Amino acid sequence: MKKRWTLAHLEDRAMRTIMQLASLVLVGVLAAILVTIFIRGLPFLDLDLITKTPQGGFFLGGEGGILNAIVGSLLLAGGGTLLALFISLPIAFGINVYTGASRLASLLRMALDVLWGIPSLVYGAFGFTIMIAFGMRASLGAGILVLTLLQIPIMVRSMDEVMRMVPSELSQAAYSLGATRLEAAWSVLVRQALPGLVTAVLLAFGRGIGDAASVLFTAGFSDRIPTSLASPSASLPLAVFFQLGSPFPEVRGNGYATALVLTVLILFISMLSRFLARRLSRNVIR
Amino acid sequence: METQIKIRDLNVYYNKVHALKDINLDLPRGQITVIVGPSGCGKSTLLKTLNRFHDLADDTQVTGHVELDGVDLYAPDVEVTEVRTKVGLIAQRPFPLPMSIFENVAYGMRIHKLARGKELRDKVKHYLEVAGLWDEVKGRLNTPARDLSIGQQQRLCLARGLAVEPEVILGDEPTSSLDPISAKFIEERLEELKKDYTVVLVSHVLRQARHLADYLVFMYLGEVVEAGPAEQVLNAPKNDRTRAYLQGEFY
Ligand SMILES: Nc1ncnc2c1ncn2[C@@H]1O[C@H](COP(=O)(O)OP(=O)(O)OP(=O)(O)O)[C@@H](O)[C@H]1O
Ligand SMILES: [Mg+2]
Numbered sequence A: 001m002k003k004r005w006t007l008a009h010l011e012d013r014a015m016r017t018i019m020q021l022a023s024l025v026l027v028g029v030l031a032a033i034l035v036t037i038f039i040r041g042l043p044f045l046d047l048d049l050i051t052k053t054p055q056g057g058f059f060l061g062g063e064g065g066i067l068n069a070i071v072g073s074l075l076l077a078g079g080g081t082l083l084a085l086f087i088s089l090p091i092a093f094g095i096n097v098y099t100g101a102s103r104l105a106s107l108l109r110m111a112l113d114v115l116w117g118i119p120s121l122v123y124g125a126f127g128f129t130i131m132i133a134f135g136m137r138a139s140l141g142a143g144i145l146v147l148t149l150l151q152i153p154i155m156v157r158s159m160d161e162v163m164r165m166v167p168s169e170l171s172q173a174a175y176s177l178g179a180t181r182l183e184a185a186w187s188v189l190v191r192q193a194l195p196g197l198v199t200a201v202l203l204a205f206g207r208g209i210g211d212a213a214s215v216l217f218t219a220g221f222s223d224r225i226p227t228s229l230a231s232p233s234a235s236l237p238l239a240v241f242f243q244l245g246s247p248f249p250e251v252r253g254n255g256y257a258t259a260l261v262l263t264v265l266i267l268f269i270s271m272l273s274r275f276l277a278r279r280l281s282r283n284v285i286r
Numbered sequence B: 001m002e003t004q005i006k007i008r009d010l011n012v013y014y015n016k017v018h019a020l021k022d023i024n025l026d027l028p029r030g031q032i033t034v035i036v037g038p039s040g041c042g043k044s045t046l047l048k049t050l051n052r053f054h055d056l057a058d059d060t061q062v063t064g065h066v067e068l069d070g071v072d073l074y075a076p077d078v079e080v081t082e083v084r085t086k087v088g089l090i091a092q093r094p095f096p097l098p099m100s101i102f103e104n105v106a107y108g109m110r111i112h113k114l115a116r117g118k119e120l121r122d123k124v125k126h127y128l129e130v131a132g133l134w135d136e137v138k139g140r141l142n143t144p145a146r147d148l149s150i151g152q153q154q155r156l157c158l159a160r161g162l163a164v165e166p167e168v169i170l171g172d173e174p175t176s177s178l179d180p181i182s183a184k185f186i187e188e189r190l191e192e193l194k195k196d197y198t199v200v201l202v203s204h205v206l207r208q209a210r211h212l213a214d215y216l217v218f219m220y221l222g223e224v225v226e227a228g229p230a231e232q233v234l235n236a237p238k239n240d241r242t243r244a245y246l247q248g249e250f251y
Helices: A007-044 A047-051 A067-099 A103-117 A120-133 A140-165 A168-175 A181-210 A213-218 A236-244 A249-280 B043-050 B080-086 B101-111 B117-130 B134-140 B150-162 B180-193 B206-212 B230-235 B240-246
Strands: B003-014 B017-028 B032-036 B060-068 B087-090 B168-172 B198-202 B215-220 B223-229
Touching: A007 A249, A047 A067, A047 A249, A067 A103, A067 A140, A067 A181, A067 A236, A067 A249, A103 A140, A120 A140, A120 A213, A140 A181, A140 A213, A168 A181, A181 A236, A181 A249, A181 B101, A213 A236, A236 A249, B003 B043, B003 B198, B017 B043, B017 B198, B017 B215, B017 B223, B032 B043, B032 B206, B043 B060, B043 B168, B043 B198, B080 B087, B087 B150, B101 B117, B101 B150, B117 B134, B117 B150, B134 B150, B150 B180, B168 B180, B180 B198, B180 B206, B206 B230, B215 B230, B215 B240, B223 B230, B223 B240
Parallel strands: B032 B198, B032 B215, B087 B168, B168 B198
Antiparallel strands: B003 B017, B003 B060, B215 B223
């Protein structure tokens, strides 16, 4: 048969081209960012940078590294993610198991969407206001709390979306065996949604570790690794920010190297999430 | 005929839709009851009253009584999970739980603490045998249940339902999503099962109804038009509508 060029064919072609171009833009931007960070940061990345805390005058070109910021960021984002998980899972559960399609559920979803859209600087400022009211100083604990608030909306909404995808027949199968709502939720909803739940947690971790504005006022910055929840804590995004603003070229170079560390961490997390999601989807019903 | 399920003045409303109207029925123990009738007449709705599945929907209202061996399933002191263990359901399309084959069958026994350890393993084997699936899966009990074929999945769902030791098995067109051979297989299982269980099926396939039914219920527009021993209803229907339906004049 001869190939005929109909309008439908052309539309199909055009759509494909647009899609490919758009994808190219996306990949191009990512590549440009990575290349910039690599080229500028790699020469400054050495063992000292990631194993030492800043020594005297580090931000003026002195000796030392950014271990304080690496540990600080991991503690901040890790703590925030853990707390957010304890709050988000029950909310996502509640919306999907108990309230269903009710008005309360849609109200909650809307509230979470609004919270998601609020800039992290506002969370920081909000946390700061409360800290002042209680006479608290910038600390690891305060930073974790504000990050928790920042992470809850993204975590709940991502969990909610994957839970909503679980077919209701699956829960009904558990109900028809005499399972209670909680039993059905644990055995069916959580198992079926597990890969997505893990992704939700790591997504929230990613937002937490990459955010600068919320920890600026609340966790502060310190050249030392925090020893308690009450001590101030450094973080990678702020370390990048401080170093890149420096007039000294080596300090700016260290800034790019710090950004490189942060990028690699985030890359690692997203790869981990994909790996786990694949491993955990062994039993998932499609 | 000994009555096991007694339905009295049963009405079901979906919001404003009056889906079941004053149903009164006596369903026999140890037999297969088949509910037939045109699409939308309320067959699934009736079936769902027997294991209180309407409890799951907020906007569905059930009034009246369904008694199982003299106990009103809708009495306030009756636990709904208890009802659903006594009255099992095989759905139209099989939905294995997101677990291994073994865990699918073990699941109900675990949540109701019916067995553990070796006893649990023996029972899983037993129910897989009853469902006619054991030989096909004995070498891969720990693989995901989703990898089974649809026909095997439906047999798995049967095994899983039997494992919680129900007295009644409901099936809402349990063979309609299966290929003819798998469907025949399920039919044969159901025929064997009526020794020990009371079976209530919804069927669209008249051939299946003729073949399986000991007791036949014909519904039309939310009402039971005719019910009685299958032989009698099939061969000498009292109602004109029943006769027309059985002769294939409408579906
Ligand atoms: N969730 C619901 N909300 C509103 N109306 C419903 C709902 N479920 C069923 N109905 C209505 O109740 C009536 C009976 O439905 P039911 O599903 O019991 O019919 P059925 O006999 O099982 O039909 P089919 O043979 O097509 O499965 C129909 O008129 C249907 O539209
Ligand atoms: Mg139906």
